[in-house]
Amino acid sequence: MNATLLSKEKTEVKFSFEVSAEVLEKGMAFSYNKHKNQISIPGFRKGKVPRKLIEAQYGESFFYEDAVNHIFPEEYMAAVKELGLDVVSTPTLDVDYIETGKGAKFLIDVTIKPEVKLGQYKGLSVEKVVSEVTEEEVLEELKTVQAKNARTVEVTDRAAELGDVVKMSYEGSVDGVPFEGGQSDEHDLELGSGMFIPGFEEQVVGHGLGEKFDISVKFPEQYHSGDLAGKDAVFAIEIKGITKKELPELDDAFAEDVSEFSTLDEYKASILEKLAKEKEEKASQIQGDKLLDVAVANCEMEVPQVMYDNKIDSMMKEFEENITRQGLSLDIYCQYMGTTPEEMRENFKDTSVKSVDARLMLEAIAKEESLAISQEELEAEICKYGESYGIDGKTMLEMFREEDKEALEMDMLVRAAMKLIEETAIFTEPKAE
Incomplete structure (x- = not known):
């Protein structure tokens, strides 16, 4: 691979790379096989016209487009890897030259991830989120179960x-x-x-x-x-x-009927335990979000708009898949809710900004702190992922592609960076109202 960085202006990069005559020939052969059954020339049956004759009739460039489409993805990714670019946009492609026996040279414009200048992310101070469960909340849960059994x-x-x-x-x-x-x-x-x-x-x-x-x-x-x-x-x-x-009476008979417990007091204790766990998890999430907000505010980065747009695209796709599983189309959902896909995208803007900014910062922290995931930890996470889908660990390890492993490893590094922020944080008691 002969890749050359031509220019870099913040997150906008121009580079070129060349492919050999042999690689181009593979693309030309693919293009010929794709089109040969559709071409008729007197004296030859369809599919039997020699490639040289087609090139003489229509010009060598007849096969260029499909040849480039065939070889470009793999060669492009190799060039990106050689230059160490973290690309976040679809490339814009220009062909500098292309010629059988010589090869081809491509000129590329892409957007890459921004540089992140980290500020303080250790020892951040935020208010602790109260997670105590009240008697009223336990009673409310009881009433919900009572209503379901009416x-x-x-x-x-x-x-x-x-x-x-x-x-x-x-x-x-x-x-x-x-x-x-x-x-x-x-x-x-x-x-x-x-x-x-x-x-x-x-x-x-x-x-x-x-x-x-x-x-x-x-x-x-x-x-x-x-x-x-x-x-x-x-x-x-x-x-x-x-x-x-x-409604049924809230007594021991009710508790025995709707749960594994024989008395109402035991059932209420189990509800208290469940609500306490849920509240602790929610409080931890809220505290984590607060820490992220503070840490991101301490950073400096110029994020390209395409990263926010990509995140919104991902959120829209996930949302549409969820409602499709419920038997609705996005159009029907929008009609029912009195909105439009464009308005939904607008509503996702703030969330996309927070999500992208936080991810970039956490990736930068992982790099700054030289955090690492061992092979054993990665394989254990892959096995755990498989178990959630009912697939045994060995099979899941065989199914995971190299690029999937890299993506999962980065997710684990991001979680490790978040854990570092939380473990060094200082949680203060909430101010009295």
Whole structure:
């Protein structure tokens, strides 16, 4: 590999690299095999036209584009590695020359990670986050479990109240004209859940089984359906059923029914232990975030915008994959939430900046402190990763590619740098309100 750094201006780099005639020939052969079945020349069957004849007919450059596409990725990565560049953008490519028997030379423009000038990151002082669990929080958890185990009872002797589930039919209209999606013959609605537009559920309260009545509502100005946004509507309602939840008693029998414990006191103690662990983990996360904010503020770095954009792309992709697993598309989600992908990207901006800045700083700390991950530690982490997917360690080690190992090792170094910040931090008692 013959790679040459041409210029470096902060995070913008220009370099060149050459490939040999032999490497270019591999690309030309690939390109020929790709196209030969699509080319017809009198006297030859498709796929049997000699390459030299095609080049004579169409010019040698006929095969250049696919030849370059074939050889470029591997040769480019070798050049990047030779120059020791930490690239964060897609390269812009120009061909200086390309010729069979001579090879090719490529001119590249890329963006690399910025240099980080570290400030103080050891001995940082932040307030300790309180993680004590109150009796009220334990009771709230008990009530949540109690509600989940409530039985449903039909109501026939009174009107609907907040908290009841009403089975109803409805038909909505604007200016006397029914609108699409505004009808249902049987719909279960928990009154007070806020699932319908403001004012709807409150007007159902007070009506009894079998009643038919109209309610008037106004669609929100930001309603996801533009045809209905801000408009007045009337819904014709018929109540076909009312049910309520009947809560079980909070006693030893309840504890035995919903848990592995035989008394309510034992069950409450287990809830206290669980909540305490959750609060400690949350407090540790909040304290860690505070430490990162302080340490990053002490740094100096000029981060290229492409790194923030890449992080937003990654966050958008992860979010879309999550909602896809729930059976939704991004377009449908945006319609339901009254937003757009562009607005979502905008909302991810602050998070992307904090995430990228913190990662760059932690990588710099790992380098400054000469932190290292042993082969045994790396392999143990790979095995642990495999176990989370039900794959045995040996198989996972065989599956892991070299670039995957490098990425995992860097993640472990970042965690080690974060641990260093936390272990040297000074946590002060929170100020009294």
